[in-house]
Amino acid sequence: QSALTQPASVSGSPGQSITISCTGTSSDVGGYNYVSWYQQHPGKAPKLIIYDVTNRPSGVSNRFSGSKSGNTASLTISGLQSEDEAAYYCNSYTSSTTLVVFGGGTKLTVL
Amino acid sequence: EVQLVESGGGLIQPGGSLRLSCAASGFTFRSYEMNWVRQAPGKGLEWVSGITKSGDTKYYADSVKGRFTISRDNAKNSLYLQMSSLRAEDTAVYYCARDMMAADGPAAFDYWGQGTLVTVST
Numbered sequence: 001q002s003a004l005t006q007p008a009s010v011s012g013s014p015g016q017s018i019t020i021s022c023t024g025t026s027s028d029v030g031g032y033n034y035v036s037w038y039q040q041h042p043g044k045a046p047k048l049i050i051y052d053v054t055n056r057p058s059g060v061s062n063r064f065s066g067s068k069s070g071n072t073a074s075l076t077i078s079g080l081q082s083e084d085e086a087a088y089y090c091n092s093y094t095s096s097t098t099l100v101v102f103g104g105g106t107k108l109t110v111l
Numbered sequence: 112e113v114q115l116v117e118s119g120g121g122l123i124q125p126g127g128s129l130r131l132s133c134a135a136s137g138f139t140f141r142s143y144e145m146n147w148v149r150q151a152p153g154k155g156l157e158w159v160s161g162i163t164k165s166g167d168t169k170y171y172a173d174s175v176k177g178r179f180t181i182s183r184d185n186a187k188n189s190l191y192l193q194m195s196s197l198r199a200e201d202t203a204v205y206y207c208a209r210d211m212m213a214a215d216g217p218a219a220f221d222y223w224g225q226g227t228l229v230t231v232s233t
Contacts, residue, residue, distance in 0.1 A: 035218070044227060046206075047223075048219060057211070090116070093218045098172050098173060099161050100218045103155070
């Protein structure tokens, strides 16, 4: 069982917007603004697309945005494109005995 | 160009030991905290271990604590993961990942290697 909870799958049509949630606790997501999101295509290494809840690294499309409310962080992808079809993972700093926890991942299908 | 290249993976019997290496180039290695993240076949990402810039502080996931040891050699621009008492559930692709300097928090990994596969099986 993953420390952060994500939906197993989401889907959307090209041009639409989708949102992926990432639910934790006050010891991780809710307690700190240290949530990141990653995109992973099959057979490839993950790519950082959001860090510190809302920030995009240089070169990442502004179609990707992040937010947080309470113990739940969210990734929104607007103007869906076929190349957005991938797995998406959240992670967060945690004040538990470990340092970082990941979500279980969400498979995005572009219909 | 930032590059992280893992090596050392392979087939190992349960209870055995293996040492993974990650060779870094294209950036000032000693200025970054580093991590190991693994992914079991068909499964999600799991953070394994992290180490500070100087190597004096190390962090571990509960699943590997006491069995895995992270270390680094800043003179050789290299990160290591010594794995012992290996179990079938340790089978995974192991990635080394760099902490993002511009981030406020410790959970932003901006560069990843291509990964090295560790298979624990008889």
